Amino acid sequence: xxxxxxxxxxxxxxxxxxxxxxxxxxxxxxxxxxxxxxxxxxxxxxxxxxxxxxxxxxxxxxxxxxxxxxxxxxxxxxxxxxxxxxxxxxxxxxxxxxxxxxxxxxxxxxxxxxxxxxxxxxxxxxxxxxxxxxxxxxxxxxxxxxxxxxxxxxxx
Amino acid sequence: xxxxxxxxxxxxxxxxxxxxxxxxxxxxxxxxxxxxxxxxxxxxxxxxxxxxxxxxxxxxxxxxxxxxxxxxxxxxxxxxxxxxxxxxxxxxxxxxxxxxxxxxxxxxxxxxxxxxxxxxxxxxxxxxxxxxxxxxxxxxxxxxxxxxxxxxxxxxxxxxxxxxxxxxxxxxxxxxxxxxxxxxxxxxxxxxxxxxxxxxxxxxxxxxxxxxxxxxxxxxxxxxxxxxxxxxxxxxxxxxxxxxxxxxxxxxxxxxxxxxxxxxxxxxxxxxxxxxxxxxxxxxxxxxxxxxxxxxxxxxxxxxxxxxxxxxxxxxxxxxxxxxxxxxxxxxxxxxxxxxxxxxxxxxxxxxxxxxxxxxxxxxxxxxxxxxxxxxxxxxxxxxxxxxxxxxxxxxxxxxxxxxxxxxxxxxxxxxxxxxxxxxxxxxxxxxxxxxxxxxxxxxxxxxxxxxxxxxxxxxxxxxxxxxxxxxxxxxxxxxxxxxxxxxxxxxxxxxxxxxxx
Numbered sequence: 001x002x003x004x005x006x007x008x009x010x011x012x013x014x015x016x017x018x019x020x021x022x023x024x025x026x027x028x029x030x031x032x033x034x035x036x037x038x039x040x041x042x043x044x045x046x047x048x049x050x051x052x053x054x055x056x057x058x059x060x061x062x063x064x065x066x067x068x069x070x071x072x073x074x075x076x077x078x079x080x081x082x083x084x085x086x087x088x089x090x091x092x093x094x095x096x097x098x099x100x101x102x103x104x105x106x107x108x109x110x111x112x113x114x115x116x117x118x119x120x121x122x123x124x125x126x127x128x129x130x131x132x133x134x135x136x137x138x139x140x141x142x143x144x145x146x147x148x149x150x151x152x153x154x155x156x
Numbered sequence: 157x158x159x160x161x162x163x164x165x166x167x168x169x170x171x172x173x174x175x176x177x178x179x180x181x182x183x184x185x186x187x188x189x190x191x192x193x194x195x196x197x198x199x200x201x202x203x204x205x206x207x208x209x210x211x212x213x214x215x216x217x218x219x220x221x222x223x224x225x226x227x228x229x230x231x232x233x234x235x236x237x238x239x240x241x242x243x244x245x246x247x248x249x250x251x252x253x254x255x256x257x258x259x260x261x262x263x264x265x266x267x268x269x270x271x272x273x274x275x276x277x278x279x280x281x282x283x284x285x286x287x288x289x290x291x292x293x294x295x296x297x298x299x300x301x302x303x304x305x306x307x308x309x310x311x312x313x314x315x316x317x318x319x320x321x322x323x324x325x326x327x328x329x330x331x332x333x334x335x336x337x338x339x340x341x342x343x344x345x346x347x348x349x350x351x352x353x354x355x356x357x358x359x360x361x362x363x364x365x366x367x368x369x370x371x372x373x374x375x376x377x378x379x380x381x382x383x384x385x386x387x388x389x390x391x392x393x394x395x396x397x398x399x400x401x402x403x404x405x406x407x408x409x410x411x412x413x414x415x416x417x418x419x420x421x422x423x424x425x426x427x428x429x430x431x432x433x434x435x436x437x438x439x440x441x442x443x444x445x446x447x448x449x450x451x452x453x454x455x456x457x458x459x460x461x462x463x464x465x466x467x468x469x470x471x472x473x474x475x476x477x478x479x480x481x482x483x484x485x486x487x488x489x490x491x492x493x494x495x496x497x498x499x500x501x502x503x504x505x506x507x508x509x510x511x512x513x514x515x516x517x518x519x520x521x522x523x524x525x526x527x528x529x530x531x532x533x534x535x536x537x538x539x540x541x542x543x544x545x546x547x548x549x550x551x552x553x554x555x556x557x558x559x560x561x562x563x564x565x566x567x568x569x570x571x572x573x574x575x576x577x578x579x580x581x582x583x584x585x586x587x588x589x590x591x592x593x594x595x596x597x598x599x600x601x602x603x604x605x606x607x608x609x610x611x612x613x614x615x616x617x618x619x620x621x622x623x624x625x626x627x628x629x630x631x632x633x634x635x636x637x638x639x640x641x642x643x644x645x646x647x648x649x650x651x652x653x654x655x656x657x658x
Contacts, residue, residue, distance in 0.1 A: 076376060080579070084372075114550065
């Protein structure tokens with residue numbers, strides 16, 4: 001067995017695994033009957049359908065010849081890890097440190113994901129974006145977003 | 157005279173100062189993101205959804221609609237000037253438009269695109285106004301079984317016309333439907349697939365998926381590619397007005413593009429992208445001996461597709477407004493926006509909220525007018541924007557997306573979930589799985605399940621109800637035919653060819 005299309009092989013596998021897990025998980029819920037379908041009825045069917053479709057994709061990936069093997073290619077680890085980490089950092093920091101600290105952190109950290117990082121540029125960007133977000137979201141749209149760190153609010 | 161009456165209501169609503177301002181804001185934003193490559197209308201509308209909580213439904217939808225068709229105008233500017241399509245729907249514009257720009261005729265190309273789009277936008281608006289009421293009438297005859305079959309047809313149609321592998325696209329729909337199952341079951345009140353996480357029992361927000369996959373996923377993918385050398389023709393843009401000869405050559409293409417785009421926009425899966433591709437192919441077939449050959453700067457190759465994509469963008473509102481069924485990812489977000497504002501999308505919108513319905517339609521015409529003014533005389537401003545490097549741009553997108561997800565429910569759980577979907581989005585990108593069908597499936601999932609279960613309940617568990625009711629059977633047969641036709645070897649190779657033509 002030789003994989004003829006890497007992209008299709010992995011996506012097919014992904015569909016099969018996700019489909020079967022959904023189908024398996026839905027057996028925890030009442031299935032009902034077709035007269036009175038229960039909460040497990042629809043997801044069970046869909047999970048099986050996804051697994052079947054994934055099977056077809058897998059089969060195709062192993063049998064149909066493609067040019068160059070449809071390689072996945074190198075993975076952009078740096079932007080991937082940095083962007084995902086900066087979103088998570090934002091989630092952790094915003095309720096605790098407020099927008100005034102979190103946004104500059106977010107801007108500078110996410111800037112590191114690019115090829116050309118310059119301190120001057122990202123500091124400038126951080127100032128503009130923080131001020132801009134304050135104007136748009138807090139002053140303009142009146143959204144409830146913590147602005148200052150919580151430890152500063154305790155005293156005042 | 158009903159039509160005039162309705163349009164009067166619409167213009168009454170659209171021409172209030174507040175709504176004019178929001179239409180203008182939407183058009184400016186739309187042009188902006190259209191001009192900037194790497195930021196599409198899906199991600200932008202997703203980013204803005206949290207901010208519409210404080211708005212009324214009508215201005216909110218007017219603004220979001222403006223972003224969508226505004227992006228069609230802006231996208232062509234980038235395509236013509238730097239050969240990078242600002243929007244996927246202006247991919248074909250880049251072929252001839254960029255060549256025109258290289259020959260110093262950027263002005264004529266921009267004018268052909270802008271004026272063609274305006275004409276198409278006006279026609280598209282009239283078509284919506286004329287066809288929406290009869291379709292709404294039809295939709296009222298639909299029962300649960302028909303609705304289910306219609307959604308099947310809509311989803312299948314959406315992927316048949318999309319590019320890439322058909323089986324994978326259908327699998328992505330099903331995956332979307334499954335993600336939509338993570339919620340609390342409406343009929344029995346059982347939380348499903350929530351793993352005892354209380355936030356999950358309300359379901360995943362569609363904004364979270366849209367922003368994670370379309371916003372962040374694209375940023376990661378863009379950053380993973382080596383920076384490209386861009387050649388911007390900023391100094392060459394003068395002589396905006398096309399010559400008489402240009403006009404003569406362009407107007408038949410504009411008419412053809414408008415007609416084709418209007419038809420394709422209504423189809424499920426249609427809209428701007430498909431319309432522009434089809435129009436370019438048509439122009440190449442119809443115009444036998446162009447003065448300038450296609451691919452070398454033919455004005456027909458700009459005017460046709462640009463008219464078509466704008467017409468398609470307009471008419472793709474028809475299925476969304478009348479049936480509540482989104483034909484593409486942007487319309488799926490519009491459906492979501494309506495739900496946020498407490499409006500159940502579907503045929504009852506026209507009778508229940510006539511001001512919203514007709515106001516939105518009228519605002520499209522007003523918006524198109526604004527866009528011509530925004531894009532032609534003020535082209536210089538947008539060109540300046542093109543020189544903003546991506547390293548300034550993407551942190552801004554990150555910031556807006558993060559704030560957007562946080563303010564959805566004012567908790568950071570949604571932010572973490574978005575981070576997860578950013579990762580998922582990149583996986584999809586790497587595996588060439590298109591995310592748009594997933595979003596459609598996700599939005600339609602709960603509606604589909606409800607209609608399926610209701611239909612089964614009504615027919616006492618008989619699955620035959622979907623094929624014995626004539627209307628429902630017709631819709632399902634149409635869906636099956638679509639799949640079969642696309643699978644035919646001859647059409648299959650044509651379809652692949654059509655999407656590779658760049």
